[in-house]
Amino acid sequence: MNVRDLVNDSSAVFGQRSSSSNTMLSVPPSRVPSPNFSRRASIVLIGMRGVGKTTLGTIASKALGWELIDTDFMFEQQQGVPIAQFISTYGWDEFRKVEAEQLEHLIPANSTGKVIACGGGVVEREQNRVLLQRYREHGPVIHVLREKDAVLAYLRDSPQYPPFLHETAKEAWDRRERLFRECCSFEFVSLTVPIPPAPANFKDAITPDQTLALKLVEEDFFRLLRFIHGVDTRQVTLSPPGHRTYSLTLTFEDVREAIPVLDDISAGIDLWELRADLLKSYEPTFLAFQIATLRRYSPLPILFTLRTVSQGGRYPDVSPQDERAVKNQAWLLHHALRLGIEYIDLEVIMPESTFTTLVEKKGNTLVMGSYNDWEGTLNWSSSQTRHLYERMKQLRVDIVKIIGAAKSFEDNMALRQFVGSVERSSIPLLAINGKISRALNPILSPLSHPLLPRAAAPGQISFHEIQSILYLTGLLPAKRFYDFGRSMASTLHSTAFAQLGLPHSYSVIDTMTAEELQSTMTHPSFGGANVTIPHQVDIIPYMQNITRHARVIGAVDTVTASSDGGPNGDNTEWRAIKTCLSRSLTPANVVTSSTTALIIGAGGASHAALYALYQLGVINIVIYNRTRRRAELLADELSKLDSLLKIRVLDQLEGQSSIRPLPTMIISTLPATAPKSPEPIDIGLRIEHLSDAGGVAIELAYDRRVTRLLSLAQEKRDKGIAWAVVEGIELLLEQGFEQFRIWTRRRAPARKVREKVLEVYEQQ
Ligand SMILES: Nc1ncnc2c1ncn2[C@@H]1O[C@H](COP(=O)(O)OP(=O)(O)O)[C@@H](O)[C@H]1O
Numbered sequence: 001m002n003v004r005d006l007v008n009d010s011s012a013v014f015g016q017r018s019s020s021s022n023t024m025l026s027v028p029p030s031r032v033p034s035p036n037f038s039r040r041a042s043i044v045l046i047g048m049r050g051v052g053k054t055t056l057g058t059i060a061s062k063a064l065g066w067e068l069i070d071t072d073f074m075f076e077q078q079q080g081v082p083i084a085q086f087i088s089t090y091g092w093d094e095f096r097k098v099e100a101e102q103l104e105h106l107i108p109a110n111s112t113g114k115v116i117a118c119g120g121g122v123v124e125r126e127q128n129r130v131l132l133q134r135y136r137e138h139g140p141v142i143h144v145l146r147e148k149d150a151v152l153a154y155l156r157d158s159p160q161y162p163p164f165l166h167e168t169a170k171e172a173w174d175r176r177e178r179l180f181r182e183c184c185s186f187e188f189v190s191l192t193v194p195i196p197p198a199p200a201n202f203k204d205a206i207t208p209d210q211t212l213a214l215k216l217v218e219e220d221f222f223r224l225l226r227f228i229h230g231v232d233t234r235q236v237t238l239s240p241p242g243h244r245t246y247s248l249t250l251t252f253e254d255v256r257e258a259i260p261v262l263d264d265i266s267a268g269i270d271l272w273e274l275r276a277d278l279l280k281s282y283e284p285t286f287l288a289f290q291i292a293t294l295r296r297y298s299p300l301p302i303l304f305t306l307r308t309v310s311q312g313g314r315y316p317d318v319s320p321q322d323e324r325a326v327k328n329q330a331w332l333l334h335h336a337l338r339l340g341i342e343y344i345d346l347e348v349i350m351p352e353s354t355f356t357t358l359v360e361k362k363g364n365t366l367v368m369g370s371y372n373d374w375e376g377t378l379n380w381s382s383s384q385t386r387h388l389y390e391r392m393k394q395l396r397v398d399i400v401k402i403i404g405a406a407k408s409f410e411d412n413m414a415l416r417q418f419v420g421s422v423e424r425s426s427i428p429l430l431a432i433n434g435k436i437s438r439a440l441n442p443i444l445s446p447l448s449h450p451l452l453p454r455a456a457a458p459g460q461i462s463f464h465e466i467q468s469i470l471y472l473t474g475l476l477p478a479k480r481f482y483d484f485g486r487s488m489a490s491t492l493h494s495t496a497f498a499q500l501g502l503p504h505s506y507s508v509i510d511t512m513t514a515e516e517l518q519s520t521m522t523h524p525s526f527g528g529a530n531v532t533i534p535h536q537v538d539i540i541p542y543m544q545n546i547t548r549h550a551r552v553i554g555a556v557d558t559v560t561a562s563s564d565g566g567p568n569g570d571n572t573e574w575r576a577i578k579t580c581l582s583r584s585l586t587p588a589n590v591v592t593s594s595t596t597a598l599i600i601g602a603g604g605a606s607h608a609a610l611y612a613l614y615q616l617g618v619i620n621i622v623i624y625n626r627t628r629r630r631a632e633l634l635a636d637e638l639s640k641l642d643s644l645l646k647i648r649v650l651d652q653l654e655g656q657s658s659i660r661p662l663p664t665m666i667i668s669t670l671p672a673t674a675p676k677s678p679e680p681i682d683i684g685l686r687i688e689h690l691s692d693a694g695g696v697a698i699e700l701a702y703d704r705r706v707t708r709l710l711s712l713a714q715e716k717r718d719k720g721i722a723w724a725v726v727e728g729i730e731l732l733l734e735q736g737f738e739q740f741r742i743w744t745r746r747r748a749p750a751r752k753v754r755e756k757v758l759e760v761y762e763q764q
Pocket residue numbers: 047048049050051052053054055056117120146154190191192193194195217
């Protein structure tokens with residue numbers, strides 16, 4: 001794939017080039033269920049007035065490069081009058097009739113490559129509902145929701161809408177919600193973000209500052225789209241054998257209570273288990289908001305569990321004779337699938353027809369078939385347990401979960417034997433019966449955390465405690481990590497190791513030559529190293545393997561120990577730059593083939609910056625460096641990456657900018673101040689160099705005096721134009737977190753680490 005394919009292939013939604021050391025890899029391809037729809041299938045948005053269908057439609061259409069069809073807009077164009085006026089002249093019936101005729105042609109004729117935002121009353125007519133239900137077999141029909149109070153307040157202040165007939169907006173909302181659910185295949189909650197007011201004289205529909213505020217909504221929406229299309233289903237990697245993965249069981253009655261502690265409790269884990277049966281309501285909109293809230297604050301995938309009373313939960317037991325209860329349970333579990341849940345727990349004791357229909361309809365959701373031996377009668381050595389496992393395999397689950405209750409130490413041995421006997425089977429098994437088995441089980445072991453209201457099951461322990469058990473039993477050898485050079489990395493990594501209860505150490509080795517580091521890197525206890533100047537280039541010959549990224553950039557900043565002895569070299573700087581850039585780009589500035597970026601400086605960091613831009617799909621890149629020759633060398637070298645890259649060297653920054661279109665991304669790799677001088681260097685960067693559509697600026701100088709770009713950002717902001725500025729320290733942290741993930745395959749507790757690093761930084 002070249003850059004153009006990437007841009008055309010909607011990189012903003014469908015993700016960028018894959019990176020070899022991405023820690024959120026999916027399960028092996030054979031286990032990824034094929035997506036239900038073609039990636040080109042049009043996206044249809046339905047939902048109440050004012051929830052944000054047009055807003056989301058605009059964001060998605062820009063990112064995908066697909067045309068947005070707004071049916072209301074189309075209606076007004078065809079009829080030549082605003083909808084409200086049409087209705088006051090001809091009445092609602094006539095409006096619904098014309099609306100239905102329009103839709104009947106529109107959807108079949110635009111079934112690929114379009115984003116279709118429907119009018120809020122589209123589900124009022126049976127004919128339209130049937131049309132939508134038919135379309136959802138072919139492509140996604142997404143029901144959009146937003147907080148009712150916020151939408152009703154917006155509608156009260158919006159005189160352009162026609163008044164409802166014989167009912168209030170709230171009554172229409174309550175009546176229609178069920179109809180939307182009957183017609184959709186997915187549901188998306190666009191959580192309200194505070195949108196700054198537009199300046200008085202602003203003419204366009206939406207200001208860049210407002211689009212920056214909608215960035216969070218964009219991220220949430222793209223997450224769902226990627227899931228639907230099977231591009232990034234966030235499945236947890238369960239390989240290689242022995243790699244341990246963990247889930248954390250959330251026991252809150254309302255996940256909003258978890259938000260303040262979410263960062264701390266998610267450290268080290270791979271998956272949230274949302275115990276829906278413990279929530280204070282099973283109402284579908286409440287559930288949708290619970291999941292949306294969790295997703296807004298955490299990228300981890302979610303396992304939806306509705307544990308029944310006899311299986312140790314709070315959801316009422318369902319008797320197969322009680323048709324209503326069977327239907328309600330099935331409906332709730334289908335609702336979880338509609339919310340694009342990544343994993344769903346299905347109790348094997350539920351009526352078989354419910355189970356099999358859910359498996360048929362699961363799309364990209366992975367099914368965890370579960371059995372909880374709450375009464376303690378399960379015998380791991382018996383043929384019945386074997387039969388239970390085989391039964392779940394027949395039911396085509398993706399993961400089998402069997403939970404027993406150990407009565408003696410021997411039960412643990414029997415469990416291990418059982419696990420060993422099915423190890424070669426194609427379906428992963430999560431089997432536990434107490435603390436020891438929880439530590440030994442490598443597959444999504446369910447954990448608790450002291451900050452949770454309570455443990456979800458007896459014997460549930462924390463990530464920290466499990467690490468101690470693994471260390472004491474010799475399964476987690478203490479490794480030595482190093483800083484080859486001197487940086488803030490020591491504070492960052494030591495804090496993360498301590499917080500997670502990992503037994504590893506971190507120390508600085510300051511040598512003159514890279515050669516002196518060789519014996520450290522080949523020692524059996526070597527875990528990994530962070531490499532700072534001056535060794536990033538000199539260390540390359542001592543690497544056994546080196547990633548493609550590090551080779552292109554020509555610098556190794558992260559070393560890992562490989563299983564075959566030799567050290568492996570990687571580069572994380574580019575990934576940190578890429579993350580910071582994409583996190584701060586507004587939906588209005590998604591990368592397209594005309595996106596332009598400016599790099600200032602031509603040293604080592606500029607290589608990483610240019611490579612990050614290339615990975616983002618940016619093809620127009622301008623480099624400015626005081627010594628022109630160095631900029632030319634950088635341009636020549638990295639132009640080889642792709643013939644479509646247009647890299648240009650700029651003679652000077654001063655004066656009128658000759659860059660067209662103006663950059664939406666600027667990366668400065670120059671130090672903030674000259675050596676031994678407190679004065680900021682003026683490189684001639686002015687507000688006129690930056691796009692009027694807003695953008696992002698990054699200052700790689702690892703120094704908090706990032707005055708240059710900050711003042712420009714302020715100037716832009718004063719004019720109502722959005723700018724995000726990323727400081728060097730933020731990049732440094734991002735890079736450190738990347739390294740930590742590569743070494744330990746774990747997420748570091750970001751808030752704690754950030755606080756500690758900043759504290760040390762302030763003291764310096
Ligand atoms: N997630 C959100 N947070 C805050 N405001 C939003 C959000 N989504 C949409 N809006 C605002 O709500 C209003 C209605 O949005 P719009 O997309 O026109 O709704 P619809 O097309 O569903 O009627 C607009 O002012 C928009 O800026």
